[in-house]
Amino acid sequence: MLLEVNDLHVSYGAIRALKGIFCQVGEGEIVALIGANGAGKTTTLRTISGLIRPQSGTITYKGQPITKMPPHQIVSLGICQVPEGRRVFTRMTVLENLEMGAYTRKDKANVKADIEKVFQRFPRLAERKSQLAGTLSGGEQQMLAMGRALMSRPTVLLMDEPSMGLAPMLVQEIFSIIKEINQAGTTILLVEQNAHMALSIANRAYVLETGEIVLSGPARDLANNPEVQKAYLGE
Amino acid sequence: MLSQQLLNGITLGATYALIALGYTMVYGIIQLINFAHGEIYMVGAFVGVLMVSVFQQGLLVSLVAAMLACMIMGVTIERIAYRPLRRSTRLAPLISAIGVSIFLQTLMTKIKGPQPVAFPPVINDALYKLGPVEISKVQIIILIVASLLMAGLHFIVKYVKIGKAMRAASEDYDTAALMGINVNRVISFTFAIGSALAAAGGVLVGIYFNSVSPFMGVLAGLKAFCAAVLGGIGSIPGAMLGGLFLGVAETLGVAGGFDLYKDAIAFTLLIIVLLFRPTGLLGRPIQRKV
Ligand SMILES: Nc1ncnc2c1ncn2[C@@H]1O[C@H](COP(=O)(O)OP(=O)(O)OP(=O)(O)O)[C@@H](O)[C@H]1O
Ligand SMILES: [Mg+2]
Numbered sequence: 001m002l003l004e005v006n007d008l009h010v011s012y013g014a015i016r017a018l019k020g021i022f023c024q025v026g027e028g029e030i031v032a033l034i035g036a037n038g039a040g041k042t043t044t045l046r047t048i049s050g051l052i053r054p055q056s057g058t059i060t061y062k063g064q065p066i067t068k069m070p071p072h073q074i075v076s077l078g079i080c081q082v083p084e085g086r087r088v089f090t091r092m093t094v095l096e097n098l099e100m101g102a103y104t105r106k107d108k109a110n111v112k113a114d115i116e117k118v119f120q121r122f123p124r125l126a127e128r129k130s131q132l133a134g135t136l137s138g139g140e141q142q143m144l145a146m147g148r149a150l151m152s153r154p155t156v157l158l159m160d161e162p163s164m165g166l167a168p169m170l171v172q173e174i175f176s177i178i179k180e181i182n183q184a185g186t187t188i189l190l191v192e193q194n195a196h197m198a199l200s201i202a203n204r205a206y207v208l209e210t211g212e213i214v215l216s217g218p219a220r221d222l223a224n225n226p227e228v229q230k231a232y233l234g235e
Numbered sequence: 236m237l238s239q240q241l242l243n244g245i246t247l248g249a250t251y252a253l254i255a256l257g258y259t260m261v262y263g264i265i266q267l268i269n270f271a272h273g274e275i276y277m278v279g280a281f282v283g284v285l286m287v288s289v290f291q292q293g294l295l296v297s298l299v300a301a302m303l304a305c306m307i308m309g310v311t312i313e314r315i316a317y318r319p320l321r322r323s324t325r326l327a328p329l330i331s332a333i334g335v336s337i338f339l340q341t342l343m344t345k346i347k348g349p350q351p352v353a354f355p356p357v358i359n360d361a362l363y364k365l366g367p368v369e370i371s372k373v374q375i376i377i378l379i380v381a382s383l384l385m386a387g388l389h390f391i392v393k394y395v396k397i398g399k400a401m402r403a404a405s406e407d408y409d410t411a412a413l414m415g416i417n418v419n420r421v422i423s424f425t426f427a428i429g430s431a432l433a434a435a436g437g438v439l440v441g442i443y444f445n446s447v448s449p450f451m452g453v454l455a456g457l458k459a460f461c462a463a464v465l466g467g468i469g470s471i472p473g474a475m476l477g478g479l480f481l482g483v484a485e486t487l488g489v490a491g492g493f494d495l496y497k498d499a500i501a502f503t504l505l506i507i508v509l510l511f512r513p514t515g516l517l518g519r520p521i522q523r524k525v
Contacts, residue, residue, distance in 0.1 A: 103414050
């Protein structure tokens with residue numbers, strides 16, 4: 001497995017946010033992590049990225065433990081994150097945001113070419129490349145956050161609720177872009193509240209409930225699971 | 236007359252601005268008021284004295300040496316006094332900063348004694364006439380050095396990779412880390428630059444007023460801090476503007492007969508500006524987009 005999370009426990013003071021979760025992401029997969037508000041999805045991603053130190057448990061990437069690594073080293077290894085709420089650098093231009101995404105890279109010429117590729121994928125960003133990111137619309141900011149993460153040429157892309165707060169049309173577009181990114185060779189761990197969309201593009205999925213994985217399996221099976229349908233698909 | 240006071244005010248203000256930049260950059264990244272910053276300025280002035288008197292160096296070498304020494308000192312202070320406290324309450328590093336400040340003052344008093352020392356002659360006191368104003372060689376040097384340093388800083392922050400990382404980290408620390416930015420290294424860099432600017436300020440002021448003392452950093456530090464807040468704490472152009480504004484106001488105030496209140500002018504001005512613009516002249520509104 002490319003990325004493995006084993007028995008991960010995370011607390012915020014007295015609050016136990018993750019109570020021993022296990023999950024795996026294989027090369028080339030789209031794996032969805034779904035769950036209600038406060039289930040611990042963001043906590044899982046932030047811990048994988050090294051922003052939160054777990055109480056116990058291990059995270060391995062290509063067989064190598066990364067549990068105690070600082071975030072910037074984890075990015076250098078090829079794990080990049082599109083954080084919840086986009087978190088673009090609002091006081092920097094679109095172009096500067098993309099440059100920050102390429103921070104760990106030394107191959108300047110290819111970075112230039114990759115910026116052009118991001119602009120091809122998101123033409124709306126190209127038109128606004130000298131604009132401050134804070135002045136972009138929510139959808140444009142999501143595209144920028146995705147483009148920024150792609151600039152690191154990640155092997156694994158962690159995405160935290162990319163569809164949050166977007167209009168249905170745009171949600172469709174974002175999901176089809178996620179699929180494209182995956183088809184171009186990037187492995188994806190996708191956190192979503194929009195379980196319907198997430199299960200429709202994922203290979204496998206995990207259901208997180210108050211800090212524990214309660215269900216897992218092929219995405220199609222979960223989509224047909226009556227419990228999942230009742231709790232997360234509103235059927 | 237007025238133009239002469241303006242020139243004097245701008246000269247003084249340029250030195251305030253050099254110190255204020257360090258406060259504002261450090262605050263921008265780790266939300267810490269580095270109370271030891273004034274002492275870094277003071278140590279910079281003493282290194283300048285040492286270079287000129289003991290090592291018989293000229294202005295340029297002395298200035299660069301003071302800047303380098305203070306860079307190392309600033310980075311070291313952050314490493315041992317602030318970094319271990321980063322995850323504790325916000326008050327802890329603040330108290331640590333006050334401790335460092337007292338330590339440096341006391342250390343310097345122990346080494347050099349509490350009395351001010353004269354800055355050994357390093358440039359002549361030539362005066363030039365520019366129409367109605369007289370400008371001394373020291374003033375010219377202060378204005379040129381301060382302008383060059385600030386232009387250099389602007390260039391770094393706007394165009395150089397680590398400078399852009401500074402902006403990113405000061406806006407969103409965690410997300411900067413998620414982009415692969417080594418935030419600790421950016422913080423060290425920020426302390427290095429801020430301390431170097433303060434050291435340059437210390438040497439220049441030491442020459443300008445021909446006096447260097449272990450306590451020179453207290454009032455200068457407070458005033459420069461006022462300048463940073465006045466300009467909008469966290470804003471680099473704000474610190475430059477705040478410094479100049481304060482220097483001019485102080486000089487005009489003294490010329491206008493308020494010389495007894497010279498040191499109160501900065502604080503009065505700060506209160507007045509904050510009443511009308513709580514985030515300072517160029518400060519951003521506090522609210523954050525979610
Ligand atoms: N910084 C924090 N301090 C204290 N508690 C926190 C913190 N961040 C998260 N929590 C708590 O940890 C639990 C998991 O939060 P997390 O943000 O991981 O949930 P989530 O699944 O991402 O939810 P959402 O769908 O609303 O984004 C919640 O109970 C939350 O209140
Ligand atoms: Mg979340």
